[in-house]
Amino acid sequence: MTRGKTGPDSALKHGILLAATFFALVPSIFMILTSLKSQDEYTFNKIGLPHALVLDQFESLISDSSIFDWMGNSAILVIGAVLLSTVVSCLGAYAIALMRFRGRSLLFSISTALMAVPPVVMIVPLFVLYTQLDLISTFRGTIVIYAGLITPFSIYLLTTFFRTLPRELFESARMDGANDLFILWKIVLPLSLPALLTLVVVNALYVWNDLIIAIIFLQDDSKRTLMAGISVFQGRYEALIPLTMAGMVIASAPMLILYILFQKYFIQGLMAGAIK
Amino acid sequence: MCPGFLLIPSSFDEAAMQQHSRFTPYLYVLPLVVLLAFVFGYPLVRIFEFSFKLVRGINGPWIGFRNYELILSQDLFWDSVRHNLFLLMAVPAMVIWSLLISIVLYERIRGWKLYRIVLFLPYILAIPIIAVVMKKMFQLSGPVNEVLNWLGLDFLALDWIGSSDVALWTVMLIIIWRESALGIILFLARLLSLDESLIEAAKLEGASWWQRVWYVLVPQMKVVIEFYVVVSVITMLSSVFAYVYLIGSGRGGPGTSTMVVEFYIFNALVRTSLPGIASAVSVLLFLVTLLLIIPLFAVRRRANEQELGA
Numbered sequence: 001m002t003r004g005k006t007g008p009d010s011a012l013k014h015g016i017l018l019a020a021t022f023f024a025l026v027p028s029i030f031m032i033l034t035s036l037k038s039q040d041e042y043t044f045n046k047i048g049l050p051h052a053l054v055l056d057q058f059e060s061l062i063s064d065s066s067i068f069d070w071m072g073n074s075a076i077l078v079i080g081a082v083l084l085s086t087v088v089s090c091l092g093a094y095a096i097a098l099m100r101f102r103g104r105s106l107l108f109s110i111s112t113a114l115m116a117v118p119p120v121v122m123i124v125p126l127f128v129l130y131t132q133l134d135l136i137s138t139f140r141g142t143i144v145i146y147a148g149l150i151t152p153f154s155i156y157l158l159t160t161f162f163r164t165l166p167r168e169l170f171e172s173a174r175m176d177g178a179n180d181l182f183i184l185w186k187i188v189l190p191l192s193l194p195a196l197l198t199l200v201v202v203n204a205l206y207v208w209n210d211l212i213i214a215i216i217f218l219q220d221d222s223k224r225t226l227m228a229g230i231s232v233f234q235g236r237y238e239a240l241i242p243l244t245m246a247g248m249v250i251a252s253a254p255m256l257i258l259y260i261l262f263q264k265y266f267i268q269g270l271m272a273g274a275i276k
Numbered sequence: 277m278c279p280g281f282l283l284i285p286s287s288f289d290e291a292a293m294q295q296h297s298r299f300t301p302y303l304y305v306l307p308l309v310v311l312l313a314f315v316f317g318y319p320l321v322r323i324f325e326f327s328f329k330l331v332r333g334i335n336g337p338w339i340g341f342r343n344y345e346l347i348l349s350q351d352l353f354w355d356s357v358r359h360n361l362f363l364l365m366a367v368p369a370m371v372i373w374s375l376l377i378s379i380v381l382y383e384r385i386r387g388w389k390l391y392r393i394v395l396f397l398p399y400i401l402a403i404p405i406i407a408v409v410m411k412k413m414f415q416l417s418g419p420v421n422e423v424l425n426w427l428g429l430d431f432l433a434l435d436w437i438g439s440s441d442v443a444l445w446t447v448m449l450i451i452i453w454r455e456s457a458l459g460i461i462l463f464l465a466r467l468l469s470l471d472e473s474l475i476e477a478a479k480l481e482g483a484s485w486w487q488r489v490w491y492v493l494v495p496q497m498k499v500v501i502e503f504y505v506v507v508s509v510i511t512m513l514s515s516v517f518a519y520v521y522l523i524g525s526g527r528g529g530p531g532t533s534t535m536v537v538e539f540y541i542f543n544a545l546v547r548t549s550l551p552g553i554a555s556a557v558s559v560l561l562f563l564v565t566l567l568l569i570i571p572l573f574a575v576r577r578r579a580n581e582q583e584l585g586a
Contacts, residue, residue, distance in 0.1 A: 046419040092308030101301035116569045118514030124554045125322030148315025209402040211518040230404045
């Protein structure tokens with residue numbers, strides 16, 4: 001595209017892009033290649049391709065199911081928190097965007113401001129309270145925390161989106177005597193599917209990837225999430241690098257597959273949710 | 277219905293006013309208010325209260341500023357603060373790298389979608405996974421040093437993870453690697469929304485590549501760059517726990533060389549069971565983020581006006 005004479009020429013630009021691509025990919029490549037090596041091979045061949053594909057690492061991980069248990073726990077949290085937050089946010093954003101009431105703009109401002117408060121600030125009192133209420137290491141307690149933490153962003157995104165919808169649609173439905181729940185469910189939400197999908201992707205990724213809440217509020221072994229499990233895992237197999245890498249391949253697979261399938265929503269959503 | 281609303285003419289809201297009773301909106305926002313009050317409101321009040329108390333278990337006596345005095349006189353706290361501030365050095369590097377890549381990507385428009393998918397990958401991978409993989413790559417006898425030795429750069433083959441002088445640099449490098457992915461995507465989106473006639477005009481005027489970048493593209497990207505800087509500063513000060521927890525083997529190690537403020541709160545709460553101390557640090561961190569929220573909102577509003585970041 002450019003024909004600038006004094007600037008970097010196209011070969012150089014091409015080189016820069018290739019280098020950036022290489023850097024972006026190299027940890028994933030290392031992870032995958034190493035996971036296919038045997039422990040012996042890794043000690044003398046750290047960088048090259050595996051001489052023979054060895055699937056032992058994966059076999060031993062599949063027979064010891066703890067990685068999959070952790071994934072299951074993470075999935076429970078993701079589903080619970082995203083569902084709870086989405087329901088609460090759809091109702092709330094509908095009222096903020098399309099109804100008029102006292103305190104509406106104050107509520108929206110406060111909710112939006114909360115997006116910038118780091119989650120770690122909220123941890124101490126909730127931990128003390130949960131200890132008292134016996135909610136430590138319960139999914140329901142942790143789901144509420146995650147749902148709360150992702151809700152300000154959900155409100156922000158849905159409110160701004162609902163405001164862009166054509167108002168004639170609701171007005172004519174109201175003329176026909178439809179109530180608000182009907183309008184929300186049958187008109188607003190179907191029109192908002194792209195925004196909802198973006199929201200679900202960002203929020204699910206946040207809950208799935210979070211470490212600090214998970215290790216503080218789910219201390220029980222049987223409740224451990226994938227991210228908390230990874231730190232246990234790397235300690236347990238410190239020297240067994242191919243095995244560790246096979247674990248990381250399994251651990252990163254779900255989100256990588258979703259990213260490839262829904263990359264548009266990931267990119268849009270994470271740009272919008274840049275504040276996290 | 278309340279006639280007061282009629283004094284404010286707003287076609288936007290009139291239809292909404294006609295059907296539901298005046299209590300309906302409150303019913304809709306009730307779950308939201310309850311959830312936010314519990315997860316944000318309650319803790320934000322309590323950290324202030326706890327920070328003035330000697331909390332044992334669930335509560336304790338008031339002790340004035342003793343928690344704060346204790347923290348502020350402790351080297352470990354100041355080390356943690358210094359480490360967070362040190363990580364701020366990553367921000368200019370992230371901005372420059374993201375600018376370079378996004379502009380090159382923008383100019384070589386062919387295949388940019390595929391490049392974009394690949395270059396955004398670091399931001400999709402979970403931090404703990406990245407940290408574990410990088411830790412193995414940067415081991416003393418790991419592949420990074422093997423390559424450096426092979427290239428004849430032996431002096432660069434450091435003990436990246438195990439040396440207390442180097443470990444925080446390694447953490448910073450890994451943060452730059454991941455967080456730049458966001459910058460590239462944000463900047464590229466802004467570039468793609470620019471009016472191309474400006475760039476064409478600059479070309480016709482005979483502007484060189486550097487001139488076009490510096491006088492045409494960068495000024496147009498000012499707002500998105502500011503937005504990215506503010507967001508990244510918040511990240512460096514308050515969201516690096518996952519990197520440090522895994523790279524520093526759960527201790528912020530080696531020694532205390534990768535200890536950060538979040539980690540200090542975590543240790544005070546979970547390991548030494550001193551919620552009062554942890555709360556006092558949380559209050560300080562909260563006050564710092566409050567200061568950052570003002571510029572954040574200013575840049576976000578301007579970014580939204582440019583249809584970005586929304």
